[in-house]
Amino acid sequence: MRRLLLILLLVFAFATVGAKRSKPVTIVFDGLDAPATLAEKQVVRSTSSMTIDGVEHPVGFVTLARDGDQLGEHRIGRLIAHDGDPIRWPGGADRLCTRADGATLQLVDGAIHLVTHHECQPAVVYDTTLAQAEDGALTAVSAVPIDAAAVGGIGNACAASPSPWGTHLGSEEYEADVRLLQPDGTVAGNDEGYNYFSAYFRGTLHGVHPYALGWIPEIDVATTPATVTKHFAMGRFSHEQAIVLPDQRTVYLSDDGTNNALFLFVADAAGDLSAGTLYAARFTQQDDAFSLDWISLGHATNDQVAPHVGGVPFDSLFVTADAKPGECPEGLTGINTSAKHECLAVQPGQELLASRLETRRYAALRGATTELRKAEGIAWDPDHGRVYMAVSAVARGMTAGHKKWDAGRDSGDHIRLAKNRCGVIYGGEVAAKTKDTDGARIDSKYVLGALRPFVTGVPEGERCAIDAMANPDNVAWIPKARVLLIAEDTDHHDSNVLWAADLATEPPTLTRLMTTPLGAELAGINWFPDVGGWGYLTVNVQNPYSVNPWMGASYEGGIPDGANRSYLGVLGPFPQF
Numbered sequence: 001m002r003r004l005l006l007i008l009l010l011v012f013a014f015a016t017v018g019a020k021r022s023k024p025v026t027i028v029f030d031g032l033d034a035p036a037t038l039a040e041k042q043v044v045r046s047t048s049s050m051t052i053d054g055v056e057h058p059v060g061f062v063t064l065a066r067d068g069d070q071l072g073e074h075r076i077g078r079l080i081a082h083d084g085d086p087i088r089w090p091g092g093a094d095r096l097c098t099r100a101d102g103a104t105l106q107l108v109d110g111a112i113h114l115v116t117h118h119e120c121q122p123a124v125v126y127d128t129t130l131a132q133a134e135d136g137a138l139t140a141v142s143a144v145p146i147d148a149a150a151v152g153g154i155g156n157a158c159a160a161s162p163s164p165w166g167t168h169l170g171s172e173e174y175e176a177d178v179r180l181l182q183p184d185g186t187v188a189g190n191d192e193g194y195n196y197f198s199a200y201f202r203g204t205l206h207g208v209h210p211y212a213l214g215w216i217p218e219i220d221v222a223t224t225p226a227t228v229t230k231h232f233a234m235g236r237f238s239h240e241q242a243i244v245l246p247d248q249r250t251v252y253l254s255d256d257g258t259n260n261a262l263f264l265f266v267a268d269a270a271g272d273l274s275a276g277t278l279y280a281a282r283f284t285q286q287d288d289a290f291s292l293d294w295i296s297l298g299h300a301t302n303d304q305v306a307p308h309v310g311g312v313p314f315d316s317l318f319v320t321a322d323a324k325p326g327e328c329p330e331g332l333t334g335i336n337t338s339a340k341h342e343c344l345a346v347q348p349g350q351e352l353l354a355s356r357l358e359t360r361r362y363a364a365l366r367g368a369t370t371e372l373r374k375a376e377g378i379a380w381d382p383d384h385g386r387v388y389m390a391v392s393a394v395a396r397g398m399t400a401g402h403k404k405w406d407a408g409r410d411s412g413d414h415i416r417l418a419k420n421r422c423g424v425i426y427g428g429e430v431a432a433k434t435k436d437t438d439g440a441r442i443d444s445k446y447v448l449g450a451l452r453p454f455v456t457g458v459p460e461g462e463r464c465a466i467d468a469m470a471n472p473d474n475v476a477w478i479p480k481a482r483v484l485l486i487a488e489d490t491d492h493h494d495s496n497v498l499w500a501a502d503l504a505t506e507p508p509t510l511t512r513l514m515t516t517p518l519g520a521e522l523a524g525i526n527w528f529p530d531v532g533g534w535g536y537l538t539v540n541v542q543n544p545y546s547v548n549p550w551m552g553a554s555y556e557g558g559i560p561d562g563a564n565r566s567y568l569g570v571l572g573p574f575p576q577f
Helices: 194-201 302-308 351-357 359-365
Strands: 003-006 027-030 049-052 055-058 060-066 100-108 111-118 124-132 138-145 217-220 227-230 239-244 250-255 258-260 262-269 272-286 289-301 318-321 333-337 340-346 375-381 386-391 424-431 450-456 472-478 483-488 497-502 509-515 521-531 534-542 567-575
Touching: 060 124, 060 138, 100 534, 100 567, 111 521, 138 567, 239 375, 250 375, 250 386, 258 333, 272 302, 272 359, 289 302, 289 351, 289 359, 302 351, 333 359, 340 359, 351 359, 375 483, 386 472, 424 472, 450 483, 472 521, 483 521, 497 521
Parallel strands: 100 521, 375 472
Antiparallel strands: 003 027, 027 049, 049 055, 060 567, 100 111, 111 124, 124 138, 217 227, 239 250, 250 262, 262 272, 272 289, 289 450, 318 340, 333 340, 375 386, 386 424, 424 450, 472 483, 483 497, 497 509, 521 534, 534 567
């Protein structure tokens, strides 16, 4: 094993708003070598110990449950229809989602709750009650699916984060393109996405519309039953993750896919995401870094948008025309988003609904950058006053003059990077007194003004270097320890890795904390410094033994029975520091 000494410098005051003084600690993790044998590639491996300021502590990954486990009256990961009963396959077997993703811990009246997304279509979210021993060890006691029927269900739930006020902020990824809506209610070419949501309504899409999916759902398990609220004021797009900053008003929102954007939401009131102003970033490239300008998409409330998520015609929001790139009719603007090249203009008086129901398209029309490829997890670093964002791969619209993904965009080609299939972690400091592109002050002290690369993947042949990061997905920051955690979702390593990155070195020093079974990804990482007196990192090992193009459709030695069920767990327990 390799041991990485993460040496942490004294905290100092600096001008960037958002940083706080804290007492640093020195952490040494026992790192892992890359798995070399088939046996090592068939199991979850994790670090077994660490030292904090020279004192050794046992720490490791603990499996709390696996998809399909019976906990009380319910099976973890079993999909539930709108009527509260299980969704079953034609032969009668339970339909399980083996894609555990976003996870948070909530402490309610002394009870610990693990809230877990299951990334399927339709999605399901489980509330698992945990017991805690004196030594911090956690065990799962019971689990119940959270009823989301009041909001029409949840689709393709992805990453999640804890809000500062103790709720679970989820996400709905890969929103359907309403321009492709068919008379029968399906969306053309979307058989594994929105169309599959019909299972939630027992095989029909009657009574649901694509505009009902693609939002940030907030889940509060402190109520009985748990309450689910979709925040329409925050916009509809392919939500990967929402991160709320310490003022409890500023929220960064990542948009996962091809030719997507970066968004900022500033709520009117602390702890209430139901109303606020939404912004989209315009990137200006400077070598391999970017300055950011923020374009206002206007103010909205949940109540203003809610009556319209049941469906409005696309052409009531936009004037459209068919044209080749560079040939939009007068009065229409050429944009290139995840829907590729289009010629559009907002219908008079429809700015508010267009900005929320078709947020990415509206942002592109306003001149925002819609060129990001796989913008994934976001993390807040209070030690340096920074926000980090994982970009899983630098490709397509992020490269210079891409024939398809940069074509016909009237606002120009903003991002012109060299391709990097292995991805980059970008970060930047936040500041106060920032104005948007209209000259109006943004009412937040936590506004990103620039992004630069902090951790860069290293292509090696057709894959990624074994001792470097590959295709980052979730990220998390451990305050005081000054450790950036990076969870992979990659086909370019046989086993995905949870890395601890020391950003104080150049290049950053990486240590493996976990590796997965073949084909799995690491998901759901969130840091909780004090849950019943102990610290935990939530970690899920999603879809082990999924098809990996580098290994083929089958694996040497076969797939062990039940090995494709996701692991729900934590890395810990950590003593408080």
